[in-house]
């Protein structure tokens with residue numbers, strides 16, 4: 001592939017603003033930010049493909065640095081620090097300067113970071129998501145149509161921030177206390193949803209939906225590309241079923257799903273059964289302190305029907321939010337009727353080598369870490385018409 005000058009943009013934990021913390025500041029406030037190790041991983045992966053990489057912090061120094069280095073494209077991983085739409089800030093700057101970048105644009109990132117707004121969009125498209133209400137003062141009467149237990153979380157966060165055992169509220173009193181705590185500690189609206197008892201699944205997607213005609217060309221390109229990959233796993237170029245497990249329990253080859261230009265990675269199940277003393281929630285406690293506590297099953301041992309249903313909802317959610325290049329959609333499968341419900345979409349999903357969910361999913365599909373990072377870059381380059389074929 002052609003070589004490019006790639007500016008790698010990040011929001012590093014070590015560079016987080018030194019705001020005065022008091023005893024009310026929650027311990028997980030900066031958990032979205034990248035470690036030095038994660039950033040080094042992105043850089044290595046991009047360099048492996050021969051690109052020139054310019055690592056830059058996505059803060060107030062960014063505009064001057066971009067004008068100095070003049071990259072061809074930016075690999076954007078910036079979570080931002082402040083403001084309701086912090087993940088959309090760097091893309092807004094890049095749009096303003098006319099510099100191409102990987103991943104979703106301003107509108108999708110702003111909506112996806114607002115979980116309640118995302119759910120309104122999902123409802124418009126009839127994509128199943130738990131019933132909900134937003135609290136901004138803590139004194140609002142609870143919508144009588146919501147059935148306990150309810151689940152309370154900050155509406156504008158990610159990475160499990162503000163998710164804890166007390167998020168599960170079994171009584172109006174527990175709900176009132178948790179909503180007031182979250183409002184006070186995280187200083188943003190609180191999203192209250194029906195608590196979905198059931199299996200935890202997350203599914204990554206890479207690519208961009210294409211108009212019908214161009215799909216034929218893309219299909220041929222993908223076929224040719226895969227024919228070249230001696231180590232390729234069995235692939236299916238149409239939406240298809242397959243759960244990765246055969247009837248006798250032996251692992252079957254991983255099936256992949258392609259929908260007109262996007263590739264749905266095998267779903268990952270987070271199995272909390274090994275954890276005895278931690279609530280079965282994919283929150284800060286597990287993501288940050290005990291990532292190897294749960295079991296990660298990929299491909300998730302789901303029926304063919306559920307796997308393809310989740311694949312279709314993932315594409316539908318990606319399309320509803322008008323995302324670009326890659327994303328990850330989180331689900332709970334409601335135990336009572338086996339319905340997968342979308343909890344949220346992460347257009348800026350974590351990409352830490354060996355650890356992040358989408359990286360585990362790519363690995364299960366035979367895609368190495370460096371290949372995944374470069375697939376995302378290539379998808380963006382193609383979207384901008386910067387590659388010849």
Ligand SMILES: Nc1ncnc2c1ncn2[C@@H]1O[C@H](COP(=O)(O)OP(=O)(O)O)[C@@H](O)[C@H]1O
Pocket residue numbers: 115130151153157158159160161163193194195196197200280281282283330332343344
């Ligand atoms: N309505 C819900 N019912 C059951 N569990 C939930 C619900 N909402 C969130 N969770 C749990 O909390 C975790 C984090 O919630 P999520 O909305 O995905 O926030 P984050 O952006 O921090 O990942 C989920 O992966 C799930 O384990």
Ligand SMILES: [Mg+2]
Pocket residue numbers: 159160330344
């Ligand atoms: Mg999530």
